[in-house]
Amino acid sequence: MRRSWPAVLAAVVLTLTVVSPSSAVNPIITTRYTADPAALVVGNTLYVYTGHDEAPAGGTNFVMRDWQVLSTTDATNWTQHGARLSLGDFPWAGADAWAAEVEPRNGRYYWYVSINGNGPGWMNIGVAVGDSPLGPFTDAIGGPLISDSTPNSSGLNIDPTVFVDDDGQAYLYWGSFWGVRAVRLNPDMISMNGPVITPQGVTNFWEAPWLFKRNGVYYLAYAANDAGCVSSSSFACIRYATASNPLGPWTHRGVVLDQVSSTTNHPAIIEFNGQWYMVYHTADAPGGGNFRRSVAVDRLFFNADGTMQKVAQTRGGGGPPSGTNHARTATAATSFVSAWENLAAVNDGFVPANSADRTRPVYGNWPQQGTQWVEYRWTNPVSVSRSAAYWFDDNQGIDLPASCQVQYWTGSAYANVPNQSACGVAANTFNVTTFSPVSTTRLRLNITARSGFSTGMLEWMALN
Template identity: 40%
Template sequence: MSATPIIRHKFTADPTAIVHQNKVFLFTGHDEPPPGVDDYVMHDWLCFSSSNLTDWQEYPSPLKATDFTWASGDAYASKVVFKDDWFYWFVAVTHQHIPGKAIGVAKALQPEGPYHDALGHALITGDMLPGKPGEKANLDPTVLIDDDGRSYICWGHQVCYFAELKNDFTGLASDISTISLPHFMEGSHLFKQNDWYYLLYGHGTPEQIGYAMSRDIHGPWEFKGFVCGPADNSETNRPATLEYEGRMLFFFHNGNLPGGGSHRRSVCLDELYFNADGTIQEVKM
């Protein structure tokens, strides 16, 4: 899947986006391995905005992994939502004291920040998960605020986890369950459209974007196929969607900038189209 990155002066990955005051605010991870290092090196997240989807204004980095005092670093994929006058940023980081990755929540009164730790501790840690989770189990949170105001979080690596959130995002309002999806790797993304719930995710290796649909947020989920094939020059992909001016935008990443690759990725943008039965037409670059 070949596409031109929309942010070209820095390596960006793992997009999430919202609309605020008629602008699209795009939040991304930030790949910055030093020369000669071929690994994930991510210390902070970035924020951009645009009113035409072509020209993007960059803001100072509004959040870094160590802004969570309980975290040792690693700014993995994230999700931003708006609720009750606050912008909430759900992120995956490495915990200092509890083995494995953890999910934290930061908040701000403006989309561009600055953000601060909303809880003072992790929202989800490895010791909360059912079964025998791997070290990377708590990756890539996605949050959906439903029409009735209830909120749900989905995340995971090789196992897809699901729970309801408390109304104020201070904790979980349900037990943690799992969703069975074929070849689930990571990169989950929830959204709702025309009474259908959609769960997009990284499928297999290299990751294609697969998706499932359900009439109920609690399932059952039915796998429907692929939104797109593997990203060009990147083993991973992480989708995000956003309805803006009557269009359903589709954000993802690839490795198409000069010097790019699986650890030096770049966020791209396309558009999603739906069939009459709600299924998604595959994105063809």
């Protein structure tokens, strides 16, 4: 696990805080713009510390003056705690409340922040400290921990990530403009223990490092903007490397998150309630943009060898629609199912994390192409007015379909359902198709594949 702290502290903090809850979709909140997330688990609560974008619509520069906190106990419903630290809390600060991260140590919480100081140089890293995950926080040093005057500092001193190893040694990583830097910290967490080093083997590093440990292996995720992972150098993907030592040397492993809708990106990877998550930001909120970003959270999966699977980005929720799901009492049939797939997967009640989710059996019809069908059969007629399909995409021979059509059994033949809405083919969500109610003993979904591909489903609902 990345970080944890006794549950009692979280419980005490939450009882003293007036909060505003919201239910999760991606972005996880849309009442304000949030960016550059950092994640921290304290007891049974996941905290996400974010920057706060305040640029006007059409703005062409960052306007960031404080840092916000969000929390959840189920990774679905989020509580907004508002601004818990601002530029005004640092007397030496000039502007630019950029990326930050909180790390616990000795019963206190240290908030490492990127700030444009009033003195020489541009961006600095300061530290605030508090006695709970929600503060209050105060300036711990009275000046920057890292600045342009720090020997071997980065080309741009931003995006701090701090990790405390099992032996109690703390490490700080930061940097931008292709300049990743690292240093050991003293137990006080506000002074350096030794020289700043340039870690080796960090391929195509641009900015936004995130350091964590799993099963004895150290992982370093970071933003990269090379041609191998983005459409132009204005955008960023998230690459990662592994090492047997927290200071490297590092071995590049690949891309864990593709380019998103905003030009910048900033990863946080955390284990919470037995699941791993990627926390990042996009421009997907209403009115969003490159300077009006919003935090998103998606599941992350590891392979047996410890490498990370690429995260499937979800948008707009993806949760199952409400209503009576008659599929749970139906017998499924199909024109074709692959020998290694399972038709029973379509009505087992599973809610997938994304279209690539193979944590449970899936239905697929590879190598068949063209139009295939899946249908539900009932002994007695049921009334149905909606269909909801969650498509399977294995990034290989099975892809999202080109189109689909819902039909019902009239008693003597199949007919298209009346007044059908568009049959959606989007990834990472339940695609709901509505139609005038029909009473039938069979409901069929005709699925037409994209050229050269087969199709599959993770779940298919038949709703009243």
